[in-house]
Amino acid sequence: MTSPPLRIALFYLLLSALSIVLSDRLLQQLVIDPHLAARLEILGEFTFVLVSALVLFLLLRREHAAAQHAINTLRERERNFRMLTETIATAIFLHRGGRLCFVNPKAIAYSGYTREELLTMELWQLVSPEYQEMVKERSLARLTGAGGPARYELKIITKQREARWLEVTADSIEFEGAPVGLATAYDITERKRAEQDIRTLNDDLERRVIERTAELEAANAQLRFSQESIRELNMELQQRAEELQASIDEMEAFSYSVSHDLRAPLRAIQGFTQALQEDYAAQLDPAGQDFAQRIVAAANRMDILIQDLLAYSQLSRSELSPKPVNLSKTVAEATSQLQAQISEHQAIISVIEPLPDVFGHRPTLVQVITNLLSNAIKFVAPGVTPKVRIWAESYGNKVRLWVEDNGIGIPAEHKERIFRVFERLHGIETYPGTGIGLAIVRKGMERMGGSADVVSQDGKGSRFWVELPQTRGG
Amino acid sequence: MNVTLSTLLLVEDDPNDVMLFRRAKDKSNLANPLQVVDDGEAALAYLSGQGIYADRSLYPFPALMLLDLKLPRKSGLEVLEWLRQHPGIHRLPVVVLTSSKESVDVGRAYDLGANSYLVKPVAFDILLEMVKALGLYWFILNEKPDIHLSQGE
Numbered sequence: 001m002t003s004p005p006l007r008i009a010l011f012y013l014l015l016s017a018l019s020i021v022l023s024d025r026l027l028q029q030l031v032i033d034p035h036l037a038a039r040l041e042i043l044g045e046f047t048f049v050l051v052s053a054l055v056l057f058l059l060l061r062r063e064h065a066a067a068q069h070a071i072n073t074l075r076e077r078e079r080n081f082r083m084l085t086e087t088i089a090t091a092i093f094l095h096r097g098g099r100l101c102f103v104n105p106k107a108i109a110y111s112g113y114t115r116e117e118l119l120t121m122e123l124w125q126l127v128s129p130e131y132q133e134m135v136k137e138r139s140l141a142r143l144t145g146a147g148g149p150a151r152y153e154l155k156i157i158t159k160q161r162e163a164r165w166l167e168v169t170a171d172s173i174e175f176e177g178a179p180v181g182l183a184t185a186y187d188i189t190e191r192k193r194a195e196q197d198i199r200t201l202n203d204d205l206e207r208r209v210i211e212r213t214a215e216l217e218a219a220n221a222q223l224r225f226s227q228e229s230i231r232e233l234n235m236e237l238q239q240r241a242e243e244l245q246a247s248i249d250e251m252e253a254f255s256y257s258v259s260h261d262l263r264a265p266l267r268a269i270q271g272f273t274q275a276l277q278e279d280y281a282a283q284l285d286p287a288g289q290d291f292a293q294r295i296v297a298a299a300n301r302m303d304i305l306i307q308d309l310l311a312y313s314q315l316s317r318s319e320l321s322p323k324p325v326n327l328s329k330t331v332a333e334a335t336s337q338l339q340a341q342i343s344e345h346q347a348i349i350s351v352i353e354p355l356p357d358v359f360g361h362r363p364t365l366v367q368v369i370t371n372l373l374s375n376a377i378k379f380v381a382p383g384v385t386p387k388v389r390i391w392a393e394s395y396g397n398k399v400r401l402w403v404e405d406n407g408i409g410i411p412a413e414h415k416e417r418i419f420r421v422f423e424r425l426h427g428i429e430t431y432p433g434t435g436i437g438l439a440i441v442r443k444g445m446e447r448m449g450g451s452a453d454v455v456s457q458d459g460k461g462s463r464f465w466v467e468l469p470q471t472r473g474g
Numbered sequence: 475m476n477v478t479l480s481t482l483l484l485v486e487d488d489p490n491d492v493m494l495f496r497r498a499k500d501k502s503n504l505a506n507p508l509q510v511v512d513d514g515e516a517a518l519a520y521l522s523g524q525g526i527y528a529d530r531s532l533y534p535f536p537a538l539m540l541l542d543l544k545l546p547r548k549s550g551l552e553v554l555e556w557l558r559q560h561p562g563i564h565r566l567p568v569v570v571l572t573s574s575k576e577s578v579d580v581g582r583a584y585d586l587g588a589n590s591y592l593v594k595p596v597a598f599d600i601l602l603e604m605v606k607a608l609g610l611y612w613f614i615l616n617e618k619p620d621i622h623l624s625q626g627e
Contacts, residue, residue: 255576256574256576261544261573263573263594263596264488264490264491264573265490266596267490267491267494267594267595267596267601268490268491268494270596270597270598271490271493271494271497271598271601272490272494274598274599275494275497275598296597299596300596300597303596303597307575310575310576314576314577318577
């Protein structure tokens with residue numbers, strides 16, 4: 001098809017030829033007057049020229065307007081494009097064969113170079129050295145159509161020698177009639193730093209987890225070691241306990257044997273000596289009688305000794321579970337057990353009531369009070385009537401029971417000795433006894449959670465006291 | 475000897491103690507016949523009328539048994555336990571007469587059904603008193619239980 005300008009030209013040519021040919025012929029037929037005909041011909045030519053000029057004018061004006069409009073549209077588009085490239089938050093680099101040919105303000109801002117500097121640089125000169133080869137290779141390849149658009153993270157070095165991370169999208173486009181490389185980029189330095197921070201934190205966390213795990217393992221090992229030690233200690237303890245139980249059992253067996261077997265010969269000695277005294281009295285002179293009497297007395301003394309020792313050892317062995325004890329009744333029971341001794345010595349025992357209830361083991365307490373009273377009656381100067389006073393005083397949550405006598409007293413230097421087993425201050429002839437009575441008193445009180453002691457002056461009597469917890473609410 | 479009087483059975487292994495007991499019994503004028511066995515198994519045989527004790531005219535079933543605890547072959551506590559589980563004769567009054575004052579022994583003896591518990595005294599005079607009291611209490615004052623020998627033998 002022919003173009004519109006050519007068509008117009010051809011149409012005009014045809015129209016002009018037709019008008020030249022037809023107008024002359026028409027005039028020759030219509031107008032006879034050659035003068036008029038000549039004038040009309042001139043008029044016709046003028047009219048044709050006028051119409052031609054008008055048409056030309058109209059056509060040119062339309063063309064001009066169209067061209068003007070196109071220029072305006074182009075300018076508008078260019079302004080928009082510039083505005084777009086200059087305000088967009090993405091950096092745009094265009095390069096031709098590597099050489100930068102277009103950069104936008106963001107690209108300038110990212111790189112730190114001026115536009116003029118950039119437009120003299122190769123694209124890869126902006127990139128951190130380790131990426132330069134790769135970027136060069138790929139950009140050039142892309143210009144020849146190899147590989148499509150690609151997106152990757154790149155480290156660039158600014159003019160100020162600072163590293164900056166960009167996420168780059170690379171492509172190739174047609175620009176001003178030739179293929180150019182396009183790289184759009186935005187800054188991901190912050191994100192990278194955050195990622196790095198997270199990685200550091202993660203690493204740190206991981207390291208700390210490893211460290212803490214190691215610590216825990218060490219602690220566990222320590223614990224296992226401790227448990228092992230404890231187990232060993234426990235075993236040792238158990239062994240000790242078994243040994244202790246074994247020696248307690250042995251002690252029990254010993255006491256049992258003493259209780260049963262040791263006294264049997266005594267009974268024989270005592271019994272048969274007495275039989276001798278009775279059945280063979282006629283054959284024994286006074287000296288023989290005296291010897292026999294001494295044998296009987298010694299056997300009796302040994303029996304008492306054995307019984308006291310058993311009582312003392314039983315105090316150490318048996319469990320004395322404390323209960324509320326009526327002290328008045330306990331003192332009365334002890335007094336009644338000593339009735340024979342009391343009447344023999346015509347002793348005067350005065351109990352100053354009331355006696356509060358205490359917390360203790362009744363049978364042991366009876367034994368303790370019996371021993372104290374017995375001593376009080378026994379240890380008097382010859383010819384003195386024993387006078388014993390018993391009273392109690394409460395203080396705090398304790399009760400102290402006093403047993404006061406008018407006896408021979410105890411020298412201060414012997415005050416502690418008398419509470420030990422087998423300690424005696426006097427010859428057996430003067431004051432008979434086993435030397436165990438006061439040891440039983442102290443041991444018994446201690447086993448009940450109480451205590452015992454004496455206040456005394458030589459020759460001025462003694463005041464023994466025993467102390468126990470008071471019954472709760474009593 | 476008056477055969478109608480009931481028998482006293484003494485289970486005691488120490489010959490000295492047996493002699494002293496006989497002396498005390500004689501001195502206290504306790505007329506009841508005394509039978510003595512010297513170990514726990516003999517005591518069981520006597521009570522059940524077995525072996526040499528089968529003849530009840532020679533070895534009458536006792537009205538009271540005095541029982542030592544420490545005995546050869548079978549302890550006094552074993553004898554007591556056996557007796558109390560033996561139908562017919564299980565009511566026989568038993569008085570423990572021993573050396574031990576240990577509370578475990580005393581408690582165990584009562585648990586197993588002892589009627590009384592006495593500790594052998596060292597002084598002979600006290601033994602004498604004890605035998606007198608035993609005779610008075612167990613043979614005169616005390617009401618005797620029914621014993622069914624057929625079941626016990």
